[in-house]
Each structure stands twice: as C-alpha cells, then as structure tokens.
Amino acid sequence: MGETPSSAALVGRDAIDNVVLMEDHDRAYHAWKQARLSGRILLHIDAHIDWAWIGDKDPRVLLEARTSRQVESMLEARGLWNLTARASSELVHIGNYIYPALKEGIVREFYWVVPDRFMERPAEVVGCFQSLGTINPQARMTITAADHAVVATIDDTTVTACCLPHVPRFREPVLLDIDTDFLLSDPWERARAGDDLWKLLPWIWPDELVQRLNERGVSTDFVTIAYSVEGGFTPLGYKYLGDELALRLTHPRLPERDRRLLIEKRLAACDRHHNEPEHAIARYEAALALAPEDASSHFNLAYLYDERGAYDLAARRYREAVQLDPTYATAYNHFGPMYPSTMLERARAEYERILRWDPQRVDARCGLADLLARHERWEPATTLYRTIIESRPDHADALRGLGYVCAKQRRWDEAIVHLSRSIVLRPDGGFAHFWLGEAYGHRQRWDEAIDAYLTALRLGFHNVAPHRRLGNLYVRKRRFHEAWKHYRKLVGVWTGRTLLRRRADFRPRFANVTRETVSLTSATRLVKSETVPWRLIEEQAVLLDLDRGAVVRLNPVGAEIWDAIDGTRTVAEIVAHICRTFEVGRRTARRDVHRFLERLLRDELVEQRVSVSAASV
Numbered sequence: 098m099g100e101t102p103s104s105a106a107l108v109g110r111d112a113i114d115n116v117v118l119m120e121d122h123d124r125a126y127h128a129w130k131q132a133r134l135s136g137r138i139l140l141h142i143d144a145h146i147d148w149a150w151i152g153d154k155d156p157r158v159l160l161e162a163r164t165s166r167q168v169e170s171m172l173e174a175r176g177l178w179n180l181t182a183r184a185s186s187e188l189v190h191i192g193n194y195i196y197p198a199l200k201e202g203i204v205r206e207f208y209w210v211v212p213d214r215f216m217e218r219p220a221e222v223v224g225c226f227q228s229l230g231t232i233n234p235q236a237r238m239t240i241t242a243a244d245h246a247v248v249a250t251i252d253d254t255t256v257t258a259c260c261l262p263h264v265p266r267f268r269e270p271v272l273l274d275i276d277t278d279f280l281l282s283d284p285w286e287r288a289r290a291g292d293d294l295w296k297l298l299p300w301i302w303p304d305e306l307v308q309r310l311n312e313r314g315v316s317t318d319f320v321t322i323a324y325s326v327e328g329g330f331t332p333l334g335y336k337y338l339g340d341e342l343a344l345r346l347t348h349p350r351l352p353e354r355d356r357r358l359l360i361e362k363r364l365a366a367c368d369r370h371h372n373e374p375e376h377a378i379a380r381y382e383a384a385l386a387l388a389p390e391d392a393s394s395h396f397n398l399a400y401l402y403d404e405r406g407a408y409d410l411a412a413r414r415y416r417e418a419v420q421l422d423p424t425y426a427t428a429y430n431h432f433g434p435m436y437p438s439t440m441l442e443r444a445r446a447e448y449e450r451i452l453r454w455d456p457q458r459v460d461a462r463c464g465l466a467d468l469l470a471r472h473e474r475w476e477p478a479t480t481l482y483r484t485i486i487e488s489r490p491d492h493a494d495a496l497r498g499l500g501y502v503c504a505k506q507r508r509w510d511e512a513i514v515h516l517s518r519s520i521v522l523r524p525d526g527g528f529a530h531f532w533l534g535e536a537y538g539h540r541q542r543w544d545e546a547i548d549a550y551l552t553a554l555r556l557g558f559h560n561v562a563p564h565r566r567l568g569n570l571y572v573r574k575r576r577f578h579e580a581w582k583h584y585r586k587l588v589g590v591w592t593g594r595t596l597l598r599r600r601a602d603f604r605p606r607f608a609n610v611t612r613e614t615v616s617l618t619s620a621t622r623l624v625k626s627e628t629v630p631w632r633l634i635e636e637q638a639v640l641l642d643l644d645r646g647a648v649v650r651l652n653p654v655g656a657e658i659w660d661a662i663d664g665t666r667t668v669a670e671i672v673a674h675i676c677r678t679f680e681v682g683r684r685t686a687r688r689d690v691h692r693f694l695e696r697l698l699r700d701e702l703v704e705q706r707v708s709v710s711a712a713s714v
Contacts, residue, residue, distance in 0.1 A: 105270035109311030122323035123194035337393035392422035415454035493523035527558030624664035
C-alpha cells in the first residue's frame with residue numbers, strides 16, 4: 098500500500114493543489130508516472146472503462162516453450178501478443194491507459210464510477226467486463242452484480258463499478274480521475290436518435306458531482322481531468338465543464354465573479370435546451386460582460402446567432418472564440434461527422450454552418466464534399482473538391498475525393514491523375530490506392546492495377562474487393578497460384594491458427610486443393626522464408642508468420658517436411674525422406690507432400706530457390 102499523502106484534501110471542502118487538465122485521457126497515465134505515484138486506489142469517473150489488456154508480449158517467446166501443451170496454453174491469451182513493430186509505450190491510448198497503471202503498480206485498486214443510468218442496466222456493465230475475457234481467456238475472472246455495484250475480480254485485480262451514491266467510504270486518499278464526458282449523454286448515441294446535439298444538457302453539473310463526492314467523504318491529493326473533445330465524446334460547447342471542475346476542486350469557495358459567470362452559462366444552456374434562444378443569448382452576453390475572455394461563451398453565442406440568421410455576428414463570435422482559445426478550431430467543433438448516413442440534411446447543415454463562420458475552413462469543406470459523395474451527389478461534391486484544390490493544390494484528401502468521384506463516374510483518366518497526386522502527398526491512404534487500382538484496371542494497365550491493389554491491402558484496406566480484383570487479374574496473366582491465394586481470402590480456407598481466432602492444427606492432409614495453382618515440380622528446391630521464426634517443440638513445429646499476425650502449428654508429419662526444407666533438397670528428395678521416415682507408400686507421400694508444399698508456397702512461408710530438370714518422382 099502506498100503511503101498516505103500529507104497533502105490530501107477533502108473534495109469540495111479543501112483546496113486541491115495537484116489538478117492536471119488534458120485533452121486525451123491517456124495523458125493521465127503519464128502524469129501519474131511523472132508524479133511517481135504508486136500503490137494507489139483509483140477512482141475513475143468516466144462513461145468508459147478505459148481499461149483493456151495491451152498486447153505487448155513478444156510472440157517469439159512462444160518459441161521458448163518446452164512442450165506443445167505449453168504452446169497451447171500460451172496461445173489462449175491471444176490478445177496479449179504484440180504483432181506490430183511498435184514499442185509497448187506506443188500501444189497506450191485513451192481506451193487502455195489504466196492497464197499499464199495497474200501493471201506497473203501505480204494503481205492497486207480500481208473503482209469505476211459510471212453515470213447513474215448505467216446501473217439501471219447492470220447487464221451492460223457485466224457485458225463490458227466479460228468482453229475483457231475474450232481478449233485474455235486465461236485471466237481468472239469472477240463477476241458479481243449486487244448492492245448497486247458490479248464487482249469483477251480479474252486475476253489479482255478487483256474492479257468495482259458503481260454509481261455516485263454508492264461510492265465506498267475510503268479510509269485513504271484516492272487518485273481521482275475524471276472525464277468530462279461523464280457529465281453528458283453520449284452525443285454519438287443521441288445523434289443516432291435524431292436529437293439536436295446543440296440542445297443537450299448535462300445530466301449532472303460539476304458542482305453536483307463535487308457535492309456528491311464530498312458527501313461520500315472522498316479525499317485526494319492528485320486529480321486528472323480530461324476534456325475528451327477530440328473524437329466527439331464531449332461536445333465542444335461543454336468543454337468548459339472540465340475547466341469548471343478544475344476550478345471547483347482547486348477553489349472550493351469560488352470567487353464571486355467566477356460564481357456568477359458559471360450561473361449565467363448554466364442558465365443559458367438551460368434556456369437553449371428549452372427553445373428559448375433569446376433568453377440564452379442574453380445570458381451568454383451577460384457572461385461575456387463578466388468575462389470577455391471566456392471562449393466558451395463566444396462559441397455558444399455563435400451557434401445561437403446563426404440559428405437566428407445573424408450570420409455575420411455568429412461568424413464574429415466564432416472568430417473571437419478561436420482567437421482566445423485556438424482549440425475551438427478543432428474538426429470536432431460541429432456535429433456533422435456524428436449524424437448517420439440516413440440524416441444527410443442534418444449533417445449537411447452542420448458543415449454549412451461552420452463554413453458560414455469560416456468560409457476558408459478546408460477540413461469542413463472537404464468533410465461536406467465527402468458527405469455529398471457518399472450520397473452520390475456528384476456535381477456539388479465535385480464543385481467543392483475543385484474549389485479546395487484551386488486554393489490548396491496539395492490537399493491530399495480533396496484530391497482523393499475528386500479521384501473517387503471521377504472513378505464512380507467512369508472518368509478513368511481523370512481519376513488516375515487525381516488519385517496519383519493524392520498518393521504522392523499521402524502515400525499511406527489505402528482507399529486512394531484501391532480506387533487507383535480500379536482506374537488502372539479499366540484502362541487495362543494490369544501491372545499497375547495489381548501494384549495498387551496490393552498496396553491498398555498492405556495499408557489496411559481490408560475487404561473482399563481488392564482480393565477479388567487481384568484474383569481476376571492474376572488469372573488474366575495466368576499466374577494461377579497468386580490468383581488462388583487471393584480467391585482463398587474470400588472464403589477463408591487457410592487452416593493455420595491465428596492469434597485472433599481459434600483454429601485447428603495445420604496438417605499436411607487437406608482436401609481438394611487445385612494442383613495447378615502452384616508451379617511445383619519434383620526438381621524444385623525450396624528454402625524457408627527468412628521472415629518466419631520457427632522452432633521444433635516435441636514432435637510439432639511452431640512457425641511465427643508475423644507479416645500476417647499468425648502462429649502456425651504443424652503436426653509431426655508437417656514438422657518433418659518443414660524441417661527437411663533446407664534449400665538443398667529437391668521435392669523428390671523430401672518425398673523419399675517422408676516415405677522412409679513414416680513408412681508410407683510413394684504415391685500417397687508424393688500427393689500429400691506436394692499439396693503441403695504448395696500451401697506453404699502460397700502463403701509465402703517458403704520460397705523457391707532453384708528449379709532444374711530432374712526425373713519425376
């Protein structure tokens with residue numbers, strides 16, 4: 098247990114010295130590390146658990162196993178293996194930062210305080226915990242729902258989910274961690290319901306939250322507060338609630354000006370919610386009379402004046418907000434991206450509003466063009482893309498969008514020009530590479546189309562379309578083994594074992610593989626891929642296909658064939674070796690060995706080294 102901090106303060110009564118504000122919530126973990134905290138109780142007040150196992154284990158550790166049963170056991174925790182080239186510290190994000198805090202001993206007990214409405218459906222909280230088990234099935238987990246709380250014991254960690262009235266009375270100061278989005282309903286959920294997101298109200302205000310924590314006797318010496326505007330979790334118009342929380346924790350007895358300012362802003366939000374815009378405007382103007390530097394009041398007034406049709410005044414208020422606080426120029430300063438595709442006009446109105454305030458706002462103009470393109474409004478989308486490109490010839494997203502529209506309209510040469518320029522500016526765009534492949538294909542530039550589709554796949558554009566196109570192109574070029582590799586992706590024939598789902602052992606006897614798909618003769622010599630670490634464990638071979646994020650286990654026959662692949666033996670010699678080792682007939686061995694090696698070739702686990710003429714086996 099960590100030592101009791103001497104500077105602990107009762108929330109709502111005493112001033113708290115250490116309050117850290119941030120945009121992204123994972124910065125809390127870094128703040129705790131920098132403060133050298135350890136052995137603390139975490140009181141995490143958030144609409145999201147922000148805890149998930151991080152896959153930071155090196156899969157090469159699997160090759161250190163001594164038995165095949167040990168390999169099987171290790172693979173049960175399929176979500177814990179790091180199949181990327183990123184360092185463990187780079188894997189920490191807003192959805193998992195509590196995991197390393199627990200692992201490193203910063204936190205010893207974890208209490209997750211959820212919005213009151215969550216406990217009306219405790220099954221959803223239980224489901225949240227159960228989903229963690231799908232990542233790490235080896236974790237010892239018990240979940241109990243009782244007494245207004247859901248308690249999960251996961252290995253040596255106890256996580257208690259409860260709502261504010263049932264926060265335990267701790268005997269020591271806690272590490273207080275608050276997300277501003279806790280105060281509000283989920284805007285993405287409300288958008289799907291068709292609500293006007295500008296009229297949302299918090300279900301609990303900062304002073305009420307502080308009061309409830311005070312009533313539960315919560316004391317702390319270190320507080321982290323996340324705004325969480327980026328990603329659309331907290332509406333920008335309510336970002337100031339994070340500032341208000343910080344102010345109330347550091348100054349329990351608010352200065353009079355601040356107290357009056359917060360009252361005016363709350364009443365203004367209530368007036369807006371109740372469709373009384375004139376009263377809301379008067380309240381926000383009164384707030385600015387008290388604090389002309391308050392960016393949130395300027396921003397909220399921009400919306401209200403815009404709704405009233407006072408567009409120039411709205412634009413001026415928006416500019417003042419951005420000048421006072423540049424974060425108000427975020428791409429999440431409107432709700433256009435949140436509305437589902439069925440609500441085109443509502444989303445369009447959001448983009449058009451921000452463009453009235455800032456006509457040069459390129460990201461909003463491009464977002465509107467993308468929205469129109471998704472709804473096949475080709476002419477207005479094209480006009481917007483071209484307008485952007487005229488002022489910003491290097492705007493990769495606009496070039497990508499215009500190339501896509503041209504492709505959809507079968508203007509292939511134009512599509513090639515725009516998509517190629519987009520890729521030069523932003524080479525990592527899988528979407529642009531895919532549609533460039535489409536354009537090349539329709540212009541019968543087969544090799545360039547193949548390269549574009551392969552690049553799209555490498556960059557994460559994972560759906561059936563590029564595999565289908567590649568299969569067709571390889572058939573056209575009579576490269577049948579490559580064609581089969583991509584057709585197989587459509588039906589999932591590979592029988593290896595991946596880390597993402599449980600599969601059976603890879604065996605050399607598998608049914609109905611087309612013999613003509615791989616050019617393999619009895620004189621072919623094969624060599625193991627240098628990118629595939631492997632090891633023989635008992636009578637099995639374990640292969641790490643890190644390019645595909647897979648672990649392949651070969652049974653004793655497959656392991657013997659694999660071990661015999663050394664770059665010097667021909668396929669005929671490997672067949673003869675299997676005949677001697679397993680006392681199997683020549684015909685059967687030849688059939689199964691050829692099929693097995695063809696599969697290894699298709700999945701690039703082995704490569705052809707030399708082919709010379711030789712007698713048939």
